[in-house]
Amino acid sequence: MIEVMLGGGASSVLAYLELKGETVAKLLKASWEENPFFEALFDAVPFVFLIVDSDGRIHRMNPAAIQFAGTDQAAPSPAAREENGAFDCILATGCRTGARASCQGCDLWRAAHEALAGANISRHGQPAIPCLPKPRPLFGYINAGPLQHDGRRYAWLMLADFTKEQKLLTAERLESLGVLAGGIAHDFNNALEAILANLQLALLKLEQGVQPHHCLSDAVGVTLKASELTKQLLTFAKGGAPLRKHSTALGRLIQEAVEALRRDSPVNCTVTIAPDLWGAEIDEGLIGQVLQNLLINALQALPGGGTIRVSASNAALSAGDGEAARFIRVAVQDNGIGIPRQDLSRIFDPFFTTKKDGVGLGLATAYSIIRKHHGYLEVDSAEGQGSTFVIHLPAAAAQPADPEPAAASSSDRAGARILLMDDEALIREVVGETLSFYGYQVALAENGQAAVAAYRQALEAGQPFQAVIMDLIVPGGMGGLEALAHLRSLDPGVKAVISSGYANDPVLSDFRKHGFCGALVKPYPIDDLDRILRQIIA
Known part of the structure; x- marks a missing residue:
């Protein structure tokens, strides 16, 4: 062999x-x-x-x-x-x-x-x-x-x-690691500079009695962009592992990604989905990210306008044992500028980009995610004629699950009692105060022990919490996972959300298995937390 x-x-x-x-x-x-x-x-x-x-x-x-x-x-x-x-x-x-x-x-x-x-x-x-x-x-x-x-x-x-070949392989890996480290440092330094400059400008404006809303809004935007970079890096490194896979209607996911592209751009985009398209056993969020990356890549290849064609069909690929394995084939095609031949072998390398404002992680991340799903991502391109990216994903044996229930309306959250546990005082106080602006009644706890005590007191007083938000890791104290076990002994119907800066922790990726109703990776927009709270309160 x-x-x-x-x-x-x-x-x-x-x-x-x-x-x-x-x-x-x-x-x-x-x-x-x-x-x-x-x-x-x-x-x-x-x-x-x-x-x-x-x-x-x-x-x-x-x-x-x-x-x-x-x-x-x-x-x-x-x-x-x-x-x-x-x-x-x-x-x-x-x-x-x-x-x-x-x-x-x-x-x-x-x-x-x-x-x-x-x-x-x-x-x-x-x-x-x-x-x-x-x-x-x-x-x-x-x-x-x-x-x-x-x-x-x-x-x-x-x-x-193969000692010589192994040394060459090690040298190339070290070189790639150097490129990766340099790209990370460059992008994060730019983000930190933008945040610092906006905050300093906001302070100067406050001293002069000028509203600093625009500066603060820009700082928030850059912070979220830097957060997305860390998520992309983790996804590239681990392919999004551990995955939260379930049977998904891939056609629906494609339609949603295309509609999002159409809202942001007047590009002509056609979609062809086989009526008998099989379901896919995928992590919906990660595959949605792949589709978004490929569509944005296709859009950027059309500076003078053009057409993007997206198709999805069933496919049977040889499994190597004489039997055919069931796959779903998704193609994203554009008639844009194409990819130069000398760049084709590098487009999936991290931080390789030919775009002036590009980061170079989109395709590398997409490739990593698809491989982690035991799928394939291929590209066919000719300079001046356009590109076609083709994904093959394993089909699911089960039918796609029903969609998540709709979230509660803004009026339904008014006065809802929320318990927030985080060992970082600044995060605890700022998030708590912000949730109060959203209409929630918020109680704070610095660790799992304090959260369990506060939850018990609220039950005894006849004023139970509608939801609990807990940090996963509390150095030197009880974290969210252990605290949830105590809360469930007090109230089997407790509704808890887990949050952490450890984006690749298996508790976050498979939060339902561990008894949580939702999960958030820090840093997160308060709107995302509000959406999850309204959904579980409903």
């Missing part, structure tokens, strides 16, 4: 050959009977290849093995091989039996003896070969297996050394 691993961009390819013992044994046995063919095959293998006698001595070795050992020994001729019968260990000169104490720690020696006992060996990583003339770290693959010839027992061994 040939396996290809890609890493650090599109330029590094690490390939290794995994050979099944039975297959190799049959090949060697057949070729050994045809001596010229065997010798040509044996010498041509670009990896270290050895045949070991039943007593552990090396019986055959190819030129690659001698080169790997760094010896001056030349590869003997076929005639010499037959005359000599066996050779000294190429890694331990003078050791004809292969039984030196140092051999006990040699992965090649150990694999040989296991193969002589009848085992088929396939191992990868960093093999230990202590007898190398110039000891060095190795990265490679050892394969070995038993072999019978003329009634005698042998073992074959193969070592594929």
Whole structure:
């Protein structure tokens, strides 16, 4: 089996050959009977290849093995091989039996003896070969297996050394990490500068009696943009994991993304969705983000106007075992400027962008999300002719779930009692005061213990809370998850919302499983918190 691993961009390819013992044994046995063919095959293998006698001595070795050992020994001729019968260990000169104490720690020696006992060996990583003339770290693959010839027992061994390729792969990864770190620092420094400048300007305006509404509004906007950057980074790194997947009507999700695009732009966008489109087992929020990224990308490729075509259909792809797997195919096509050929291999790399005001995370994040869903994201583009991005997502076995219930109206929240727990005093007080402006009655708690006590007192007084908002992690105190267990013992019907700055925590991604009615990742707009509160109060 040939396996290809890609890493650090599109330029590094690490390939290794995994050979099944039975297959190799049959090949060697057949070729050994045809001596010229065997010798040509044996010498041509670009990896270290050895045949070991039943007593552990090396019986055959190819030129690659001698080169790997760094010896001056030349590869003997076929005639010499037959005359000599066996050779000294190429890694331990003078050791004809292969039984030196140092051999006990040699992965090649150990694999040989296991193969002589009848085992088929396939191992990868960093093999230990202590007898190398110039000891060095190795990265490679050892394969070995038993072999019978003329009634005698042998073992074959193969070592594929990919140390140089692994070092190149590591260097490319480090280079990509440097680009990633530089991009993060650049974008966050710009965001912090915009926030600081707006706040300083707001203070100056207040001193002069001028309303600073515009400055504060801009600061809020930049803060939310920086928050989206952190979410994108986490999504890129983990593909949104852990995912909150459920059976979803993908056609509805596509229509919503297209309608949002049409509201913000007069672009001509057509949508074709198969009437019998299967449901998809997806994280609705993340796939919605992918669709949004692809549509925005298509829009930006049409500076002079044009058409975006979105389609969704059922597809059957080979699963590799002769059976077809069910997928949903979504295509986003534009007739815009297209992607230059030299950029095609880099468009999914983080912080690679050709746009003046671009961040370079949109397509990288989309690719990461789709891969985490066990799907595929491909692109076909020609400069000056447009681009087509195609997504394949696994179809769901179950029918899509019903939509969430509608949220309560603004009048229904008036006077609703809310308990807010957060260990950060500034967050606790500001969020509490802001919710009061929305019409809620808010009580504050600094940790889980205080929240449980306040909830108990409210129940005993006959003035229960309609909802509780809790921070997930409280250093040195009771956090939201533990506090919820206590609250449910007091009131099994408690309605709680969890919030945290740890965006990739599994409690947030699967909050219903842990007993919560909603989840928010910090920083969050108060409007989002209000929407969740109105929904669970309803």
